[in-house]
Amino acid sequence: MDTKRLKSIVGGSAGNLVEWYDWYAYSSLSLVFAATFFPNGDLTAQLLGTAAVFAVGFLMRPIGAYVMGRYADTHGRKAGLALSVGLMFAGSMMIAVVPGYATIGIAAPAILLLARMLQGLSVGGEYGASATYLSEMATRKNRGFWSSFQYVTLIGGQLCALAVTLTLQAVLSKQDMASWGWRIAFVIGAVLALVVYIMRRNLSETASFKNMAKDRPKSGFLALWKAHPREFMLVVAISAGGGLAFYAYTTYLQKFLVNTSGFPVQTATQIMTAALVVFMLSQPLFGHLADRFGRKPMLLTFGIGGMIVSVPVFSLLAVETSAITAFFTIMLPLMLLGCYTSISALVKAELFPAHIRALGVAFPYAIGNAAFGGTAEYAALWFKKAGIEAGFYWYVTGFLGIATIAFLLLPETKHTSRIEED
Numbered sequence: 001m002d003t004k005r006l007k008s009i010v011g012g013s014a015g016n017l018v019e020w021y022d023w024y025a026y027s028s029l030s031l032v033f034a035a036t037f038f039p040n041g042d043l044t045a046q047l048l049g050t051a052a053v054f055a056v057g058f059l060m061r062p063i064g065a066y067v068m069g070r071y072a073d074t075h076g077r078k079a080g081l082a083l084s085v086g087l088m089f090a091g092s093m094m095i096a097v098v099p100g101y102a103t104i105g106i107a108a109p110a111i112l113l114l115a116r117m118l119q120g121l122s123v124g125g126e127y128g129a130s131a132t133y134l135s136e137m138a139t140r141k142n143r144g145f146w147s148s149f150q151y152v153t154l155i156g157g158q159l160c161a162l163a164v165t166l167t168l169q170a171v172l173s174k175q176d177m178a179s180w181g182w183r184i185a186f187v188i189g190a191v192l193a194l195v196v197y198i199m200r201r202n203l204s205e206t207a208s209f210k211n212m213a214k215d216r217p218k219s220g221f222l223a224l225w226k227a228h229p230r231e232f233m234l235v236v237a238i239s240a241g242g243g244l245a246f247y248a249y250t251t252y253l254q255k256f257l258v259n260t261s262g263f264p265v266q267t268a269t270q271i272m273t274a275a276l277v278v279f280m281l282s283q284p285l286f287g288h289l290a291d292r293f294g295r296k297p298m299l300l301t302f303g304i305g306g307m308i309v310s311v312p313v314f315s316l317l318a319v320e321t322s323a324i325t326a327f328f329t330i331m332l333p334l335m336l337l338g339c340y341t342s343i344s345a346l347v348k349a350e351l352f353p354a355h356i357r358a359l360g361v362a363f364p365y366a367i368g369n370a371a372f373g374g375t376a377e378y379a380a381l382w383f384k385k386a387g388i389e390a391g392f393y394w395y396v397t398g399f400l401g402i403a404t405i406a407f408l409l410l411p412e413t414k415h416t417s418r419i420e421e422d
Contacts, residue, residue, distance in 0.1 A: 005137055008204045009421060010144055012133050013153040013197040017083055019126045020157025022092045022189035025250045026050075026373065027055075027377075028161040029182045031258065031265055034179070036100040037109045041133025044259065044385055051378040053113050057120035057376065064124025065366035066221065069359030070203050072129040073219035077136070078203040080358060084122045085200060091191035096186035114154035117173055128362020131345030136354075138207035138302035141291065143419070145345035148287030154341075155280040162189060163274045169266055206417065208354045216355040224356055224363065231351045234406050235364035238299075238347075241403025245306055249333045249398050250276065252377045253317075257326065258390065259381075261317050271327050279334045285343035296407060296413045302340040303404030307397050309333055314393040320395050352414035357418075372399060 030050040038049035064084070072080030101108045130150055138146035164185045165226050172181040217223055225232060246296075250272075252290035257268035288296045320326045345361065352360030383392040 004204060005139075008137050009134060009149065011102075011199060012123060012130060012137070013149045013159055013204050015081055015200050016126065016130045016150060017125060017153035017157045018189070018192045019085055019088055019130075020154045021160045022088045022157075022193060023057075023123050024158040024161040024251070025092070025164070025173075025185045025189050026095070026116065026119070026167045028158075028254070028269075029185055031255065032165075032178055032182045036182075037112050039101050044381060046217045048378070048381050049109070051162050051381055053109070053116050056113060056376045057123075057374070059370050060117045060120030061124030061127075061370045061374070062363060062366040063388035064358065065128055065362035066124075067121070068125025069074070069362035070133065071125070072358035073356055076205050076209050077129055077358065078205055080125060081133060082197055082200040084125040085197045087118050087122035087194050089190050091115045091122060091198065091356045092186045092190040092193060094118070096183050096190060097157070104188055104285055124362065124366050127345070127365060128358045131349050131361045132358045133203075133216040135346050136208040140417075140420065142293070143417075144287040144289075144290035144343050144346060144414075145284055146287070147349075148283040148342040150278055150345050151341040153284045155250075155276055156285070159273060159276050161282060162276070162390070164295065166266070166269055166273065169269070177383035196249060197255055208357070212354050219356045219359045221359075221363070224360055227356070228352060228360060230254045231360065232313035232364045235348050235351070235360070236368040236402050237406035238344070238410075239365040239368030240372040241368075241399040241401075241406070242344055244376050244399045245302075245310075245333070245337055245371035246341065247373045247376040248310075248336070248380065249330070249337055250279075252380050253330060255377070256314075256317065256380070260384065261320055261321065261324065261326065263326070263358040267323055270302075271323055271330070275330045278331060279338060282335065282338045283342045286338045287346075290343045290346075290414070294412050295343055295350075296410060296412050298339040298343060298406040299319065299347070299410070300404065302336050302338075303400055303407050304407075305336040305339075306333060307404065309336065310397045310400065311390075311393040312419060314396075315390070318389070347410065347413050350417035350419055351411075353418050363414060 034050045052121050068080050070086055071083060077374060094111060098111045099108060134147050134150050146236040152295055168181050168184060254272045257263045258265055286298060309332055313329055316329050317326060348365060349357055379395060380392045383389050
């Protein structure tokens with residue numbers, strides 16, 4: 001791979017990491033700042049409040065996906081990447097400085113909600129532009145390998161958020177952490193987002209975008225639905241199941257280990273940090289396997305395997321007391337999940353032609369992910385509060401079944417990639 005192409009992939013990935021750091025800082029620290037914005041009620045009630053705001057952020061993602069998907073198709077991939085990280089800067093800075101409920105009352109959770117909506121718009125636009133940019137910049141032979149770095153950086157962002165959380169917990173008292181220390185993480189995220197905005201303005205544009213005809217069809221929902229309805233619905237379905245599984249086994253599990261298994265907050269954070277490091281490092285391996293054996297075998301391994309292990313894994317973790325055993329139990333679904341995450345963005349990009357690719361990747365993905373990935377934590381806590389926590393385990397299993405049907409209906413995009421037409 002030439003130096004210019006490698007620089008572009010590294011640059012796009014670095015920006016993706018910062019985007020997802022800012023997004024996950026909220027989830028990583030919500031256990032700490034829940035009482036700041038939702039002071040009344042027990043821990044589960046407070047977590048329901050922060051989870052509801054988390055879900056609303058997800059509901060903004062289809063809007064961001066649509067607006068910035070069209071923007072990236074019209075004005076370029078790097079322009080879309082710069083706009084998305086600019087919005088993330090604004091949302092993160094708002095969370096960093098907003099006073100708590102005790103100071104400004106109901107305005108505090110309202111501003112938190114607004115900031116999360118901006119972050120939702122940002123991440124909604126980021127996914128499509130980033131997936132399209134990395135897929136178009138990669139070479140055909142190693143497209144699965146290089147595209148896997150979208151989730152390397154996505155998980156890397158989550159790990160950075162967890163690392164900052166661990167550091168703050170180590171150097172600050174619980175009282176200082178709860179009153180002001182958590183804000184440091186959002187200041188860091190805002191500053192990094194500003195730096196990456198400047199960097200993304202100087203990225204190279206992809207050949208796929210530059211080679212598009214000036215009289216190309218316009219990107220938009222009607223054009224997308226009219227020309228690609230089957231692909232649209234397949235992306236919604238796989239994003240619903242894949243997104244639900246991803247957030248169930250990464251974001252929510254940290255709270256599950258505290259709120260159900262009974263681990264201390266710091267121990268749960270350490271378990272998830274170790275698990276996610278291994279998960280992150282496995283992505284290029286799974287991407288390489290997809291280059292060699294095809295996309296569908298990897299996707300079906302995830303779907304069928306996930307249906308088999310979801311209920312047993314959650315059931316075992318619910319009563320687990322050993323941190324080491326919990327770690328190895330979590331690694332089973334995460335390794336299956338890696339078969340999906342490493343190539344999920346690539347598969348979607350390979351389904352659509354260049355003039356509508358960013359929108360085709362982002363918009364149906366955001367619909368499925370917002371409806372079921374973004375609400376995973378809220379659904380899990382609802383089942384728990386209702387006294388039927390095991391219902392969530394079957395909920396995950398059911399949507400993995402839907403995703404598996406969609407995987408069966410997908411073409412083998414290793415051989416039918418629309419990127420080859422650019």
